[in-house]
Every structure is written in structure tokens, then in C-alpha cells.
Amino acid sequence: KINKKEDLTPQQVASNIRLVQYLKEKYPTISYLIGHYEYREMEKNKLWLEEDKGYRTQKTDPGKKFMREVRSEVKQLKLKGPNE
Numbered sequence: 001k002i003n004k005k006e007d008l009t010p011q012q013v014a015s016n017i018r019l020v021q022y023l024k025e026k027y028p029t030i031s032y033l034i035g036h037y038e039y040r041e042m043e044k045n046k047l048w049l050e051e052d053k054g055y056r057t058q059k060t061d062p063g064k065k066f067m068r069e070v071r072s073e074v075k076q077l078k079l080k081g082p083n084e
Contacts, residue, residue, distance in 0.1 A: 008066050016066075017073045024077045033079035035067045041082035 008016075024030050034042065036059040042048050050056065071081070 008062055013066060013069045016062075016070050020070060020074050020077070020079075024074075024079070031080055032082070032084075033071065033074065033077075034082045035063070036061050037063070038067070038082040045082070 020033060032042075032047070039059065040056060043050075071079075
């Protein structure tokens with residue numbers, strides 16, 4: 001499903017880039033960066049913990065374009081995506 005409001009504003013992208021950089025600096029062991037819409041791709045990851053199987057939903061935010069832009073600007077942090 002495509003996010004009809006593709007995606008977020010340039011200010012939101014910039015704010016998220018700064019937030020990811022800040023969090024990685026504060027918590028150096030962070031190794032993943034995933035968007036809401038990608039969370040179910042983590043189901044086979046050793047980090048996955050779902051205690052309420054009925055809670056799984058399909059999410060469309062923040063959108064692929066947004067995540068591409070954020071990942072592009074923080075690639076030096078070497079954060080993994082959902083399938084890594």
C-alpha cells in the first residue's frame with residue numbers, strides 16, 4: 001500500500017535525520033533503523049518479540065521515499081534495515 005501523503009515534509013525529514021544521529025550518538029549500540037511500515041519484515045529477526053499475535057497491523061507510514069531520504073543522510077552510521 002502506498003502512503004497517499006508521500007511522504008512527510010522536508011522539515012520532518014531533516015528533524016528525523018537529526019534525531020537518528022542524536023540517538024546513535026547517545027546509544028552507540030543501536031544497530032537498526034526501520035520505519036513503521038517495515039516492522040513486520042523483522043518477524044524472523046532474533047530481536048522480534050510479539051506477545052499479542054492479534055496486534056499485528058499493516059502500516060504505511062512513514063513511507064518508502066521518506067525512509068530512503070533519511071537512510072541516505074545517515075548511511076555513515078551503518079544502521080541495518082529490517083532484512084539485515
